[in-house]
Amino acid sequence: MQQSGVSGVTRTVHPVVTVGQVPTLTITVTAGQTYTVTVRAYHNADGTVKSSQKISETQGWFTTILDDNDRFGGSVALRGDLNGDGVHDLAVGARLDDDGGSDRGAVYELFLNTNGTVKAHQKISEGNGGFVGSFDNTDRFGRVVAPLWDLDGDGVEDLAVGANGDDDGGTDRGALYNLFLQQILICRFLPE
């Protein structure tokens, strides 16, 4: 806070505030002086949870069918606002998904609402989401996911996905896929 006195002198004091308690400040005013006091409130996290939203096959409006042992949620990466609705999105791995064969893996792009529920999703796996490559069984695509920001400069964020069971060169040597995502055109009519 700022404390202003006579002759335009301003100095800043920092009252001690205990989390969970109402802050108090005592000011001693000398006769003939004028003080202007400005108090600002800052919202900082104390590490505890205010609320939560679970996303699973049956919760959070995630309208997909998972299979046993898909391991959805085994990897997560924060994305930018992929669909241009002003809300950050998520990439989530399901490394034991069975599209194309056993435990080949998958990644879900989750387009989120501000309350943490899923507005829409796009699955990327063998034969889904525009991915034209093929995996082998137990490649575990989606074991890790990481944002690449816009690697190729086309204005669309890209994604790195690990497949640590890939067998190029030998058993389970692993692979990394850099996925360049498709551009879509979004038009919005804005009020004048």
Ligand SMILES: [Ca+2]
């Ligand atoms: Ca979004």
Ligand SMILES: [Ca+2]
């Ligand atoms: Ca599986």
Ligand SMILES: [Ca+2]
């Ligand atoms: Ca890009």
Ligand SMILES: [Ca+2]
């Ligand atoms: Ca393998």
